[in-house]
Amino acid sequence: MKLLCRLDNKYIHITNVYGPSNPTQKLGFITWLMNLDTSDFDEWALGGDFNLIRNPKNKNKHGRDIREMNLFNEMISDLDLVEIPFSGRNYTWSNMQADPLLLKLDWVFTSSSWTLSFPGTFVQPLSKPLSIHIPYVLHIGSKIPKSNMFRFDNFWVDHQGFMDTVGLHWNNSPVFANAAKNLSSKLKQVRAGLKSWSKNLSNLSKLIYNCKWVLLLLDGLEDQRSLSIMELDFENLVKEHLAALLESKRIYWRQRNSLRWIKLGDENTEFFHTIATISHKRNFIVSLLNHEGSPVTDHDQKANLLLTAFKERLGNSEFASMAYELSSILTVYDLDGLDSDFSQDEIDMVIKSLPNNHAPGPDGFNGLFFKKC
Numbered sequence: 507m508k509l510l511c512r513l514d515n516k517y518i519h520i521t522n523v524y525g526p527s528n529p530t531q532k533l534g535f536i537t538w539l540m541n542l543d544t545s546d547f548d549e550w551a552l553g554g555d556f557n558l559i560r561n562p563k564n565k566n567k568h569g570r571d572i573r574e575m576n577l578f579n580e581m582i583s584d585l586d587l588v589e590i591p592f593s594g595r596n597y598t599w600s601n602m603q604a605d606p607l608l609l610k611l612d613w614v615f616t617s618s619s620w621t622l623s624f625p626g627t628f629v630q631p632l633s634k635p636l637s638i639h640i641p642y643v644l645h646i647g648s649k650i651p652k653s654n655m656f657r658f659d660n661f662w663v664d665h666q667g668f669m670d671t672v673g674l675h676w677n678n679s680p681v682f683a684n685a686a687k688n689l690s691s692k693l694k695q696v697r698a699g700l701k702s703w704s705k706n707l708s709n710l711s712k713l714i715y716n717c718k719w720v721l722l723l724l725d726g727l728e729d730q731r732s733l734s735i736m737e738l739d740f741e742n743l744v745k746e747h748l749a750a751l752l753e754s755k756r757i758y759w760r761q762r763n764s765l766r767w768i769k770l771g772d773e774n775t776e777f778f779h780t781i782a783t784i785s786h787k788r789n790f791i792v793s794l795l796n797h798e799g800s801p802v803t804d805h806d807q808k809a810n811l812l813l814t815a816f817k818e819r820l821g822n823s824e825f826a827s828m829a830y831e832l833s834s835i836l837t838v839y840d841l842d843g844l845d846s847d848f849s850q851d852e853i854d855m856v857i858k859s860l861p862n863n864h865a866p867g868p869d870g871f872n873g874l875f876f877k878k879c
Contacts, residue, residue, distance in 0.1 A: 559574075
Protein backbone atom coordinates (compact mmCIF):
# COMPACT_ATOMS: atom_id res chain seq x y z
CA MET A 507 0.00 0.00 0.00
CA LYS A 508 0.97 3.65 -0.12
CA LEU A 509 0.68 6.44 2.41
CA LEU A 510 -0.42 9.83 1.16
CA CYS A 511 -0.67 13.22 2.80
CA ARG A 512 -2.19 16.37 1.31
CA LEU A 513 -0.75 19.81 2.02
CA ASP A 514 -3.00 22.85 1.53
CA ASN A 515 -4.99 20.83 -1.06
CA LYS A 516 -2.10 21.50 -3.45
CA TYR A 517 0.51 18.77 -3.04
CA ILE A 518 0.27 15.02 -2.55
CA HIS A 519 3.39 13.23 -1.31
CA ILE A 520 3.72 9.49 -1.73
CA THR A 521 5.90 7.27 0.48
CA ASN A 522 6.46 3.75 -0.76
CA VAL A 523 5.59 1.13 1.86
CA TYR A 524 4.89 -1.92 -0.28
CA GLY A 525 7.53 -4.32 -1.49
CA PRO A 526 8.74 -4.38 -5.10
CA SER A 527 7.59 -7.98 -5.48
CA ASN A 528 3.99 -7.38 -4.49
CA PRO A 529 2.10 -6.85 -7.79
CA THR A 530 -1.30 -7.11 -6.09
CA GLN A 531 -0.70 -4.07 -3.91
CA LYS A 532 0.77 -2.19 -6.88
CA LEU A 533 -2.38 -2.89 -8.89
CA GLY A 534 -4.53 -1.79 -5.96
CA PHE A 535 -2.59 1.44 -5.59
CA ILE A 536 -2.85 2.26 -9.32
CA THR A 537 -6.58 1.55 -9.23
CA TRP A 538 -6.97 3.80 -6.19
CA LEU A 539 -5.13 6.63 -7.95
CA MET A 540 -7.21 6.27 -11.12
CA ASN A 541 -10.34 6.68 -9.02
CA LEU A 542 -9.19 9.91 -7.36
CA ASP A 543 -11.98 12.47 -7.31
CA THR A 544 -10.23 15.41 -8.99
CA SER A 545 -11.48 18.23 -11.14
CA ASP A 546 -9.86 19.42 -14.35
CA PHE A 547 -9.56 22.83 -12.72
CA ASP A 548 -7.75 21.64 -9.56
CA GLU A 549 -4.15 22.77 -9.14
CA TRP A 550 -2.26 19.94 -7.52
CA ALA A 551 1.05 18.09 -7.71
CA LEU A 552 1.72 14.41 -7.08
CA GLY A 553 5.19 13.19 -6.23
CA GLY A 554 7.28 10.57 -4.47
CA ASP A 555 8.48 6.98 -4.79
CA PHE A 556 5.95 5.11 -6.95
CA ASN A 557 8.12 1.97 -7.26
CA LEU A 558 7.03 1.88 -10.93
CA ILE A 559 8.66 2.68 -14.26
CA ARG A 560 7.09 4.11 -17.43
CA ASN A 561 9.29 2.55 -20.13
CA PRO A 562 12.33 0.23 -20.48
CA LYS A 563 14.70 3.23 -20.54
CA ASN A 564 13.91 3.80 -16.86
CA LYS A 565 16.01 0.70 -16.04
CA ASN A 566 19.68 0.10 -16.85
CA LYS A 567 19.29 -3.70 -17.13
CA HIS A 568 16.96 -6.01 -19.00
CA GLY A 569 13.77 -7.29 -17.45
CA ARG A 570 10.56 -5.40 -16.79
CA ASP A 571 6.85 -5.94 -16.28
CA ILE A 572 5.08 -4.65 -19.40
CA ARG A 573 1.69 -4.93 -17.70
CA GLU A 574 2.76 -2.69 -14.81
CA MET A 575 4.23 -0.11 -17.17
CA ASN A 576 1.03 -0.04 -19.25
CA LEU A 577 -1.13 0.37 -16.13
CA PHE A 578 1.10 3.14 -14.82
CA ASN A 579 0.97 5.05 -18.13
CA GLU A 580 -2.78 4.47 -18.34
CA MET A 581 -3.21 5.99 -14.89
CA ILE A 582 -1.12 9.03 -15.92
CA SER A 583 -3.20 9.45 -19.06
CA ASP A 584 -6.56 9.06 -17.26
CA LEU A 585 -5.65 11.67 -14.65
CA ASP A 586 -4.27 13.97 -17.37
CA LEU A 587 -0.98 14.33 -15.50
CA VAL A 588 2.03 16.31 -16.70
CA GLU A 589 5.42 14.86 -15.80
CA ILE A 590 8.06 17.20 -14.31
CA PRO A 591 11.39 15.72 -15.48
CA PHE A 592 14.39 15.13 -13.21
CA SER A 593 16.70 17.23 -15.36
CA GLY A 594 20.17 15.73 -15.64
CA ARG A 595 19.38 12.39 -13.96
CA ASN A 596 18.11 9.27 -15.72
CA TYR A 597 17.68 7.17 -12.58
CA THR A 598 16.61 7.94 -9.01
CA TRP A 599 17.27 4.62 -7.22
CA SER A 600 20.26 2.29 -6.91
CA ASN A 601 20.77 -1.01 -5.11
CA MET A 602 24.29 0.25 -4.23
CA GLN A 603 26.06 -2.88 -5.54
CA ALA A 604 29.35 -3.13 -7.44
CA ASP A 605 27.38 -3.59 -10.67
CA PRO A 606 24.37 -1.54 -9.60
CA LEU A 607 20.79 -1.91 -10.71
CA LEU A 608 19.55 1.58 -11.54
CA LEU A 609 15.88 2.53 -11.81
CA LYS A 610 13.76 5.61 -12.00
CA LEU A 611 11.16 4.99 -9.30
CA ASP A 612 10.62 8.57 -8.10
CA TRP A 613 8.26 10.75 -10.11
CA VAL A 614 6.67 14.18 -9.89
CA PHE A 615 3.46 14.94 -11.78
CA THR A 616 1.17 17.95 -11.86
CA SER A 617 -2.30 18.66 -13.18
CA SER A 618 -2.75 20.68 -16.37
CA SER A 619 -4.18 23.57 -14.34
CA TRP A 620 -1.04 23.60 -12.20
CA THR A 621 1.07 23.85 -15.38
CA LEU A 622 -0.84 26.96 -16.46
CA SER A 623 -0.67 28.65 -13.05
CA PHE A 624 2.92 27.67 -12.18
CA PRO A 625 4.77 27.20 -15.49
CA GLY A 626 8.15 27.73 -13.81
CA THR A 627 7.87 24.56 -11.68
CA PHE A 628 10.90 22.28 -11.96
CA VAL A 629 12.63 19.47 -10.07
CA GLN A 630 16.22 19.86 -8.87
CA PRO A 631 17.82 16.45 -8.11
CA LEU A 632 20.42 16.36 -5.33
CA SER A 633 23.23 13.97 -4.46
CA LYS A 634 22.53 10.80 -2.46
CA PRO A 635 25.29 10.43 0.14
CA LEU A 636 23.39 7.91 2.28
CA SER A 637 20.00 6.98 0.84
CA ILE A 638 19.49 4.58 -2.06
CA HIS A 639 17.04 7.19 -3.45
CA ILE A 640 18.04 10.52 -4.93
CA PRO A 641 16.57 13.39 -2.90
CA TYR A 642 15.11 16.25 -4.86
CA VAL A 643 13.68 19.72 -4.39
CA LEU A 644 10.48 20.80 -6.11
CA HIS A 645 10.74 24.48 -7.06
CA ILE A 646 7.41 26.19 -7.73
CA GLY A 647 7.45 29.27 -9.92
CA SER A 648 4.83 31.26 -11.80
CA LYS A 649 7.16 32.78 -14.40
CA ILE A 650 9.44 31.37 -17.08
CA PRO A 651 12.61 33.39 -17.77
CA LYS A 652 12.36 35.03 -21.17
CA SER A 653 15.26 35.26 -23.57
CA ASN A 654 16.38 38.63 -24.90
CA MET A 655 16.63 37.09 -28.36
CA PHE A 656 14.24 38.62 -30.88
CA ARG A 657 11.45 36.37 -32.09
CA PHE A 658 8.86 37.47 -34.61
CA ASP A 659 5.31 36.82 -33.34
CA ASN A 660 2.80 35.90 -36.02
CA PHE A 661 -0.09 37.80 -34.42
CA TRP A 662 1.70 41.11 -35.04
CA VAL A 663 0.75 41.09 -38.73
CA ASP A 664 -2.97 41.46 -37.88
CA HIS A 665 -2.54 44.55 -35.71
CA GLN A 666 -2.89 48.11 -36.90
CA GLY A 667 0.41 49.87 -37.44
CA PHE A 668 2.46 46.76 -38.22
CA MET A 669 3.07 47.48 -41.90
CA ASP A 670 3.67 51.18 -41.20
CA THR A 671 6.30 50.30 -38.59
CA VAL A 672 8.08 47.89 -40.92
CA GLY A 673 8.02 50.35 -43.83
CA LEU A 674 9.24 53.27 -41.72
CA HIS A 675 12.32 51.48 -40.35
CA TRP A 676 13.05 49.61 -43.58
CA ASN A 677 13.21 52.81 -45.64
CA ASN A 678 15.10 54.86 -43.04
CA SER A 679 17.95 52.42 -42.48
CA PRO A 680 21.51 53.33 -43.63
CA VAL A 681 22.40 52.36 -47.20
CA PHE A 682 25.56 50.37 -47.92
CA ALA A 683 27.18 49.38 -51.20
CA ASN A 684 27.39 45.74 -50.14
CA ALA A 685 23.98 44.11 -50.75
CA ALA A 686 24.29 41.59 -47.89
CA LYS A 687 25.33 44.30 -45.42
CA ASN A 688 22.50 46.50 -46.68
CA LEU A 689 19.91 43.76 -46.11
CA SER A 690 21.32 42.98 -42.67
CA SER A 691 21.14 46.66 -41.73
CA LYS A 692 17.52 46.96 -42.84
CA LEU A 693 16.46 43.86 -40.89
CA LYS A 694 18.30 45.16 -37.83
CA GLN A 695 16.44 48.47 -38.03
CA VAL A 696 13.09 46.71 -38.48
CA ARG A 697 13.84 44.42 -35.55
CA ALA A 698 14.51 47.38 -33.26
CA GLY A 699 11.35 49.13 -34.48
CA LEU A 700 9.15 46.08 -33.98
CA LYS A 701 10.57 45.53 -30.48
CA SER A 702 9.54 49.05 -29.48
CA TRP A 703 6.16 48.87 -31.25
CA SER A 704 5.21 45.46 -29.82
CA LYS A 705 5.61 46.54 -26.19
CA ASN A 706 2.01 47.75 -26.24
CA LEU A 707 0.89 44.31 -27.43
CA SER A 708 3.07 42.09 -25.27
CA ASN A 709 0.85 41.87 -22.18
CA LEU A 710 -2.10 40.13 -23.82
CA SER A 711 -3.37 38.63 -20.56
CA LYS A 712 -3.66 42.05 -18.93
CA LEU A 713 -5.43 43.54 -21.97
CA ILE A 714 -7.85 40.60 -22.07
CA TYR A 715 -8.52 40.99 -18.34
CA ASN A 716 -9.27 44.71 -18.78
CA CYS A 717 -11.72 44.02 -21.62
CA LYS A 718 -13.53 41.38 -19.57
CA TRP A 719 -13.72 43.77 -16.61
CA VAL A 720 -15.32 46.46 -18.80
CA LEU A 721 -17.86 43.96 -20.17
CA LEU A 722 -18.65 42.82 -16.63
CA LEU A 723 -19.26 46.45 -15.64
CA LEU A 724 -21.60 46.97 -18.60
CA ASP A 725 -23.47 43.76 -17.72
CA GLY A 726 -23.95 45.13 -14.21
CA LEU A 727 -25.36 48.37 -15.59
CA GLU A 728 -27.68 46.44 -17.90
CA ASP A 729 -29.12 44.61 -14.90
CA GLN A 730 -30.14 47.98 -13.43
CA ARG A 731 -31.30 49.80 -16.56
CA SER A 732 -31.28 49.67 -20.34
CA LEU A 733 -27.99 50.62 -21.99
CA SER A 734 -27.91 53.72 -24.16
CA ILE A 735 -27.03 53.57 -27.85
CA MET A 736 -23.52 54.85 -27.12
CA GLU A 737 -23.04 52.25 -24.40
CA LEU A 738 -24.24 49.47 -26.72
CA ASP A 739 -21.85 50.62 -29.43
CA PHE A 740 -19.04 50.77 -26.91
CA GLU A 741 -19.89 47.25 -25.72
CA ASN A 742 -19.73 45.94 -29.30
CA LEU A 743 -16.36 47.60 -29.84
CA VAL A 744 -14.97 46.05 -26.66
CA LYS A 745 -16.26 42.61 -27.69
CA GLU A 746 -14.62 42.94 -31.11
CA HIS A 747 -11.37 44.03 -29.48
CA LEU A 748 -11.56 41.15 -27.00
CA ALA A 749 -12.09 38.65 -29.82
CA ALA A 750 -9.01 40.03 -31.61
CA LEU A 751 -6.92 39.78 -28.43
CA LEU A 752 -8.04 36.19 -27.80
CA GLU A 753 -7.12 35.31 -31.38
CA SER A 754 -3.70 36.93 -30.88
CA LYS A 755 -3.18 34.91 -27.71
CA ARG A 756 -4.15 31.70 -29.51
CA ILE A 757 -1.69 32.44 -32.33
CA TYR A 758 1.02 33.32 -29.77
CA TRP A 759 0.80 29.96 -27.98
CA ARG A 760 0.11 28.03 -31.19
CA GLN A 761 3.44 29.32 -32.51
CA ARG A 762 5.31 28.26 -29.37
CA ASN A 763 4.10 24.68 -29.02
CA SER A 764 6.02 21.84 -30.66
CA LEU A 765 3.10 19.90 -32.16
CA ARG A 766 3.06 20.25 -35.93
CA TRP A 767 0.58 17.47 -36.71
CA ILE A 768 -2.50 19.36 -35.48
CA LYS A 769 -4.48 20.81 -38.39
CA LEU A 770 -7.97 21.29 -36.90
CA GLY A 771 -9.35 22.17 -33.50
CA ASP A 772 -6.59 24.64 -32.67
CA GLU A 773 -8.84 27.04 -30.77
CA ASN A 774 -7.76 25.52 -27.43
CA THR A 775 -5.25 28.14 -26.28
CA GLU A 776 -4.66 26.43 -22.93
CA PHE A 777 -3.69 23.20 -24.67
CA PHE A 778 -0.94 24.92 -26.66
CA HIS A 779 0.12 26.86 -23.57
CA THR A 780 0.51 23.56 -21.70
CA ILE A 781 2.45 21.92 -24.55
CA ALA A 782 4.82 24.90 -24.77
CA THR A 783 5.37 24.80 -21.00
CA ILE A 784 6.05 21.04 -21.05
CA SER A 785 8.57 21.56 -23.85
CA HIS A 786 10.28 24.25 -21.78
CA LYS A 787 10.54 21.88 -18.79
CA ARG A 788 12.15 19.17 -20.90
CA ASN A 789 14.74 21.60 -22.27
CA PHE A 790 15.29 23.41 -18.97
CA ILE A 791 18.84 23.25 -17.54
CA VAL A 792 18.47 23.11 -13.76
CA SER A 793 22.11 23.87 -12.89
CA LEU A 794 25.60 24.18 -14.36
CA LEU A 795 29.01 23.82 -12.75
CA ASN A 796 31.24 26.88 -12.83
CA HIS A 797 35.05 26.84 -13.05
CA GLU A 798 35.29 26.23 -9.29
CA GLY A 799 33.01 23.18 -9.55
CA SER A 800 30.12 24.83 -7.70
CA PRO A 801 26.58 24.44 -9.07
CA VAL A 802 24.93 27.57 -10.48
CA THR A 803 21.12 27.76 -10.62
CA ASP A 804 20.48 31.45 -11.36
CA HIS A 805 19.18 31.97 -14.91
CA ASP A 806 21.46 34.90 -15.81
CA GLN A 807 24.53 33.20 -14.33
CA LYS A 808 23.83 30.02 -16.31
CA ALA A 809 23.47 32.09 -19.48
CA ASN A 810 26.84 33.79 -18.81
CA LEU A 811 28.54 30.43 -18.25
CA LEU A 812 27.24 29.10 -21.56
CA LEU A 813 28.24 32.27 -23.41
CA THR A 814 31.74 32.20 -21.89
CA ALA A 815 32.21 28.53 -22.79
CA PHE A 816 31.06 29.23 -26.36
CA LYS A 817 33.48 32.16 -26.73
CA GLU A 818 36.37 30.08 -25.41
CA ARG A 819 35.71 27.32 -27.93
CA LEU A 820 34.96 29.56 -30.91
CA GLY A 821 37.91 29.78 -33.26
CA ASN A 822 40.05 27.14 -31.51
CA SER A 823 40.62 24.57 -34.25
CA GLU A 824 42.98 21.61 -34.11
CA PHE A 825 42.76 21.02 -37.87
CA ALA A 826 46.24 20.89 -39.39
CA SER A 827 46.19 19.67 -42.97
CA MET A 828 44.26 17.57 -45.46
CA ALA A 829 45.73 14.12 -46.09
CA TYR A 830 44.16 13.57 -49.52
CA GLU A 831 43.50 15.45 -52.73
CA LEU A 832 39.82 16.36 -53.19
CA SER A 833 40.13 16.90 -56.94
CA SER A 834 40.72 13.19 -57.46
CA ILE A 835 37.38 12.15 -55.95
CA LEU A 836 35.06 15.04 -56.92
CA THR A 837 32.99 15.12 -60.09
CA VAL A 838 33.42 18.35 -62.07
CA TYR A 839 30.22 20.13 -63.13
CA ASP A 840 29.57 23.21 -65.22
CA LEU A 841 28.86 25.86 -62.57
CA ASP A 842 28.82 28.94 -64.79
CA GLY A 843 25.09 29.35 -64.16
CA LEU A 844 25.72 30.04 -60.47
CA ASP A 845 27.14 33.46 -61.36
CA SER A 846 23.91 34.67 -62.97
CA ASP A 847 21.49 36.92 -61.10
CA PHE A 848 18.43 35.48 -59.37
CA SER A 849 15.22 36.05 -61.26
CA GLN A 850 12.11 37.53 -59.65
CA ASP A 851 10.29 34.21 -60.13
CA GLU A 852 13.03 32.33 -58.30
CA ILE A 853 12.88 34.76 -55.39
CA ASP A 854 9.08 34.54 -55.20
CA MET A 855 9.20 30.74 -55.31
CA VAL A 856 11.68 30.59 -52.42
CA ILE A 857 9.68 33.00 -50.27
CA LYS A 858 6.41 31.16 -50.90
CA SER A 859 8.02 27.85 -49.91
CA LEU A 860 9.24 29.16 -46.52
CA PRO A 861 7.38 27.62 -43.54
CA ASN A 862 5.52 30.27 -41.56
CA ASN A 863 6.80 29.36 -38.11
CA HIS A 864 10.48 28.77 -38.89
CA ALA A 865 13.18 31.44 -39.20
CA PRO A 866 15.62 30.83 -42.08
CA GLY A 867 18.32 32.80 -40.24
CA PRO A 868 19.42 33.76 -36.71
CA ASP A 869 17.74 37.19 -36.88
CA GLY A 870 14.37 35.84 -35.64
CA PHE A 871 12.30 36.75 -38.70
CA ASN A 872 10.27 33.74 -39.82
CA GLY A 873 8.68 32.83 -43.14
CA LEU A 874 5.40 34.63 -42.37
CA PHE A 875 7.25 37.97 -42.03
CA PHE A 876 8.82 37.67 -45.48
CA LYS A 877 5.56 36.57 -47.07
CA LYS A 878 3.58 39.40 -45.48
CA CYS A 879 6.13 42.14 -46.12
